[in-house]
C-alpha cells in the first residue's frame with residue numbers, strides 16, 4: 559500500500575482550492591492512498607479569544623491548561639476536522655474523521671507538564687486503526703490530539719506538524735507533504751524548488767526560515783531520516799500534484815554534488 563501523509567495547516571483550511579482536491583483524486587488514481595493530519599491554530603486562537611482565554615506559546619507550542627485543552631479539542635474535533643471531512647466529501651472523496659486519541663491512534667508523553675501543561679510528543683502510533691480505513695480506500699482525517707501514555711483517559715495537544723511526521727514514519731509512507739498557505743520555502747520571495755538539510759539549516763540561521771515554517775522543516779527533516787526519500791512543502795491554494803508532477807519545495811536527504 560503506497561501511502562502519502564498530508565498535513566493540512568490551519569492557515570490554509572479556509573482557502574483549500576478545487577485544485578488541491580483534484581490533486582488528492584489524482585493521487586488515488588495513481589495508486590497512492592492519502593492520510594490527512596490537520597491543524598487549526600488560527601481557529602483555536604479565535605475560539606480562545608471568544609472565551610476570553612489568552613493564547614500563550616512557548617517555542618511555537620501552545621501552553622495548554624485544562625480550560626485551553628477543552629477549547630483545543632472542541633475546535634479540532636468539532637470544527638476543523640468536520641470542515642475538512644465535509645470538504646473532502648463535497649469533492650467526491652470518501653473520508654472519515656478521527657480524533658487522534660480515538661482507539662489510541664496517537665499516543666504521547668508530556669514534554670514538560672509544568673511549563674507547557676497538556677502538551678505531548680508522540681511516542682507511538684496505532685497503525686491498525688488507520689490501516690483498517692486505508693484497505694477500503696477511505697481517507698483518514700486525523701486531529702493532532704493524542705492519548706496520554708502515562709494517565710489513562712487523559713489527552714494531550716500535539717503540534718500538528720510533529721503529529722503528521724510521526725504518522726508518516728509509523729506508516730512508512732512514500733511521501734509526507736506539509737500543505738500550507740505559501741507555495742513552499744520562499745527565499746527573498748522566490749520559491750526554493752529543492753532543499754537539502756544543510757540548505758535548510760542555513761536558511762534558519764540567516765532568518766529566511768522563521769515562525770511557523772520552523773516546525774514544518776524540523777518535522778520534514780525528522781521524517782527523512784526514516785526511509786522516506788522525499789518530503790514536500792506545498793500550497794493548498796494551488797495544484798500540488800497532477801499526473802506525476804509535483805509542485806512546491808522538495809526536501810531531500812541527499813546533498814547535491816556540485
Ligand SMILES: Nc1ncnc2c1ncn2[C@@H]1O[C@H](COP(=O)(O)OP(=O)(O)O)[C@@H](O)[C@H]1O
Pocket residue numbers: 566567568569570597599737738739740742743744745766767768769770771772
Ligand atoms: N522561508 C519561508 N518561506 C515561506 N513561508 C515562511 C518562511 N519562513 C516563515 N514562513 C511563514 O510560515 C507560514 C506557514 O506556517 P504556519 O502559519 O504555521 O502555517 P500552517 O498553519 O500551515 O502550519 C507562512 O505563511 C509564512 O508566514
Ligand SMILES: CC(=O)N[C@@H](CCC(=O)OP(=O)(O)O)C(=O)O
Pocket residue numbers: 566567568569596597598599600602618619620630677678702715716717718719
Ligand atoms: C501544542 C500545539 O501547539 N498544538 C497546536 C495544534 C494545532 C496546530 O498545530 O495547528 P496548525 O498546524 O494550524 O499550527 C495548537 O494548539 O495550536
